[in-house]
Amino acid sequence: MARKISYQQAINEALAQEMRRDSTVFIIGEDVAGGAGAPGEQDAWGGVLGVTKGLYHQFPGRVLDAPLSEIGYVGAAVGAATQGLRPVCELMFVDFAGCCLDQILNQAAKFRYMFGGKAVTPLVMRTMVGAGLRAAAQHSQMLTSLWTHIPGLKVVCPSSPYDAKGLLIQAIRDNDPVIFCEHKLLYSMQGEVPEELYTVPFGEANYLRDGDDITLVTYGRMVHLAMEAANNLARQGIDCEVLDLRTTSPLDEDSILESVEKTGRLVVIDEANPRCSLATDISALVAQKAFAALKGPIEMVTAPHTPVPFSDALEDLYIPDAAKIEAAVRKVMDASRSAA
Template identity: 60%
Template sequence: MSRKLSMKLAINEALDQEMTRDSQMILMGQDTAGGIGTDGESDCWGGVLGVTKGLYSKHGNRVIDVPPTELAYIGAAVGASTFGIRTVAEVPFIDFMGVCLDQLINQAGKLKYMFGGKAEVPVVIRTMVGAGINGAAQHSQMLTPMFTHFPGLKVICASNAYDAKGLLIQAIRDNDPVIFCEHKNLYEMETDVPENDYTIPLGKANIVREGSDLSIVTYGQMVHRSLEAAEQLEKEGFSVEVVDLRTLSPLDIDTVLSSVNKTGRLLAVDEAYPRCNIATDIIAQVTEKTFGILKSAPQMISAPHTPVPFSPELEKLYIPSVSKIYETAKKSIEWNK
């Protein structure tokens, strides 16, 4: 049975259901249990934006408050997972993942390789990404591409509540370390979400809109802006396909190639910085493997190569817009049509 649920509540429900299913699973985070027993608070704070609110009341001491020392508690989470304890730890903003980078790229991501495949590291690192809430340069980055560079780490960025729940449950049950990226601008967006637990395979993209003139390949918040641009283009007689990557590592390049083989055109949209982002990776692979069928040069839209501005008006200009996606897509279709 489905009902409308926000992405924030869908993530909360996924954690609740998995902690109920697995009595050893633990959850770590800053203020995940903060507020319990204090004046004016009848429940835990639930992290910076309240995503895990209520879980302490249900699962007690398996919901662990940690100080803002990412190096220490992410190391503890990785260590616990190597002993078979499925662990979810939250780094509130991806901007601060650098503090615990060694624990992730030199420990979590490499242990399976260094121990002949015998080591399992079932840890999930939840973290917020993206601009749009005036969080300024240190709380607004889209650093998702950075973690796809490291072998051994899986990277997810869902675009809706349904996908977020299914992908998070699958990530928790996976035996490899997963970086689970949550776009803060999508937390309140609602979609139909089943009440029961379900999984979505990692490494499988989703064609959210079919088309024949152009393939837009993207993820996260940019899925919604791309769909809006595609709807505008449809009114002008253009057919645009939109591919939601969902998992960034492993990358479902086969679905991307199949789409581009059908349309002959590619627009890759990424909110991340332009150098070495997901869009450049997609374009490189598509150009290498489908060059002969391309009807126009692949195009990329990204944020500029600059820190995210604090000014609300400048931040609006910084984030790739629907109008920019529309204009770039239209030019790509009309070129050599």
């Protein structure tokens, strides 16, 4: 049996193994080591939640603390990527994208096209996403749809320790800029992870459960809630197929369509806000390309169109849960039965 480590350890291991394998890989970000210029311990933090802890001492000079200047160091990572290095920059919380968006949106994402295919920008931007830490509106967003909208970027959101390691190694080796979204509530999740290097390819959804009645498409932390709902529904005789997208750009359209062609029903679960989101995008994709297969309406389970609230009473309402997913599935099942 493969050994079990956490999502967080899987990310740390991927970074360490790739840095050992490839001397052009380096890390830059705010407190990715911690303690720069301070009288006390170096590598004091290893990232605000300790994800990069230990790498500073293993790779001298290649784990760089930056001043709190998101435009500055994200831009520097973009610039370094054009010069044959493979930077992994860390945007502590994805919410801070507001500070540095230009360097991703207008620089990294555009170089290759704008320069007629001559630029290669192998940048990885690791960033924490998602609600659930009572961290309120500016430290809890799920901005995957924002990145996914931008041509030139690849967007990854792993749901398990195994995927986290394999997708991060793929991201580092990939020659395009990759936004690597780490869900903060998954950091402590344990799972089987091979000790060897391996890559999980982009654009291949993972079938986590085969089912004939309805397709649940999701990614990130919602995968686990969808599985919980599917297991509950199985006891009621509803057989859900669960697809974990793994990457939202590229998007595995084929697997989504293949599954809906089989089940005829779709619920999309997305922790992000609903307008112009992956949920709407996937719903539109299926309505457009698999309309004939649909036996009932498409349902979306998403956060509401509000910022992420602080109070636990509200945040728990904000985040989709298994009960909401089950209700959506039942709604689709009921609607399609009555139509039949």
